Structure formats: structure tokens, C-alpha cells
Amino acid sequence: MTTRTLVITSSILGENGQSKALAEHFTAQAQGRGVEVTRRDLAADELPHLALAELGSWQVSEEERSPEQRELAARSDSLIAELRDHDVVVLAVPMYNFGIPSQLKAWFDRVMRAGVTFRYTENGPQGLVEGKRAVILAARGGQYAGTEMDTQTPHLKLMLGMIGIKEVDTVFAEGLAMGEGKRDAALKEARQAIDGLVERL
Template identity: 75%
Template sequence: MMTRALVLTSSILGENGQSKGLAEHFLKRAANRDDLSVTTRDLVANELPHLKADELGAWQVPADERDAEQRALAARSDELLAEFRDHDVIVLAVPLYNLGIPSQLKAWFDRILRSGETFRYTENGPKGLVEGKRAVILAARGGQYAGTELDSQTPHLKTMLGLMGITEVDTVFAEGLAMGESHRESTLKEARQAIDSLVERL
């Protein structure tokens, strides 16, 4: 049975980004598995605009009642949702920018987190509509934040994934990358080893 992984990168540093490097290592290891297919999406090279009211409004108009402009606006999210649904594993390669996620990644989430599509509101709060998916977070940071109050990024990502119903989330941290060459190489080695183990389990 084929497992399908969608790898999303969001580093503004391109090939020089450490999170992009973690994603490339994931892709290299995934290529060794015949039962694992991978799709990649670079959210910087293929940048999405910030979500605006006209696009949000287009989703709320029934598909058969949308005008040409609304159809074009809704298609942006619909295409991303179709790609999202077509994969079993969502891999997020994420740098830490000012203690948060890149705005490019937020723009992707803004089009995936849609009421009636990936979650719905109930009298007991929102309920995820996504079943059978898992996620992997490949987190690259200049400092060391995991497990501290300054790591607002990890809870944010897990909360957004959980809103849709994705609660099986593996996280690989490569931290302290700006704290000297020796530390950087050591933490990257550990992260690559964790990715190797993770890919074998997918």
C-alpha cells in the first residue's frame, strides 16, 4: 500500500535554509522507499497572498452561484485542499521567525482551515473533519526553545493541525543552530538520525 507524503517548505533563505535542509534529508530518505511517494510545495517560491475578505467571502457562496471572480478566488483554496486531502502525511519544514511561523505558511493554513471543509462548529466547540492523516514537523531554530515558554510555534502548529483532527504529530527539532559550528553540526546530525527513524516508520 502506497503512503503519500506532502512536504511543505517555508524558508525565505531557499536552499540555504536549515529547515529546507531537513526537508531535503527527508526527501532523500523517502526516495529509498518504494511504498512512499512524495509531493513537495515550496510556499516561498510559490507564495500565496495574504487572505483577504473577498477570497473568504467567495468560499461562503455556493459553488454554482459564484461569479467568475469568486470562482477564481475560491479555486486557490479548493486546489490546496484537494492536494492536502490526497496525501496521508503532511510534513511541515518550519524555520522559527520571531518566535512564530513564516507568514507564507500561515497563508497556506488560512486556506486549509476552512469551516465545513476541514472542521465544523458544534455546540461543544469545533470538531475536526480530517481522518486518517498524520503530520511531521521539522523545526529548525537558531536558539534553544523547545519545552520553554518561548516556544509558541510548536503549540500553534499542533493546535491548527488538531483543529482539523490531525492529532498524531511527530516533531524533529534542530535547535541552537546559531550557537557555534560544533553545536550546529551535532544537532543537525541528531535531527537527521531522527528523520531516518521516522521515515522508516511511515
């Protein structure tokens, strides 16, 4: 059975981004093992920030939506369908001012929908996107993993967990702006970690 993997990049540096390079390494290794990969580049195909009109379109039943509301709702519907259609989601994430890129946040704003990808119950929220795994490929100029300065990783795991994706592996490539030797060693270690993850797909 083929593992379907959705690889999402969000670096504004494009082909020069280190997170994008990690995603390309993952893709090459995965495809070499027969894994089916779908790419989504949120910087090249940018989503607008979520606005009231789009949010409101989700609250209207499909048959009652206006043409504009159908168009707005289709944006979220298609992204959720794409997510559901894959077994693994890979997020290649640079760190911008200690957070995730706004392009990636705009994607999460469309796939985190109450009543669709999660619901509220008497026992708290319940994720509705089940049976999937996630991989975070984190590229950073400094070294933050395991410290209170890494607000990014808990945020990502919280959002993924909210929709039901609780099995999350993280690969860090840190210290990339701390000298050539540090960068090269970090990227080599990250590529090796990616190779190990791909073997388990």
C-alpha cells in the same frame, strides 16, 4: 500500499535554509523507501495574505460564484484537495520572531475552513481531515523547545488538530546559530530522528 507524503517548505532562505535541508533529507530517505512525495515550496510559490474577497468567495455556493469568486475559491479548494490526497503532511518550519513564517500561515488560512476541514458542534470543533499524520521539522537558531518561548509548536499542533490531524511528530534542530559545533551536532541528531520516522511510514 504506497504512503503519499506532502512535504511543505516555507524558508525564505531557499536552498540555504536549514529547515529546507531537513525537508530534503526527509524526502531523500522517504523516496529511497518507495514513499511517494509531493513537494510544495511556499516561499518559491508564495500565497497572498488572505483578504476579504477571497474569504467571501467561500461563503457563496459554487453555482452562484462570479468568475472572480470561482478563481479565488479555487485556490483554497485545490490546497485542501492536495492535503486530503496525502497520508502524511511534513511541515519544514524555520522560526521567525518566535512564530511561523507568514507564507506558512497563508497556507493554513486556506486549508482551515469551517464546514470543509472542520465544523463546530455542540461539543466544540470537530476536525474533518481524518486518518492522517503530520511531521514538524523545526529549525531554530536558538534553543526554545519545551520552554514558554516556543509558541510555534503549540500553534502548529493546535491548527493541525483543529482540522483533525492529531498524530504529530516533531523533530527539533536547535542552536543552529550558536556555533559550528552546536549546529553540526543538532543537524546530525535531527537527521537521525528523521531516519527513524521514515522507517515507520
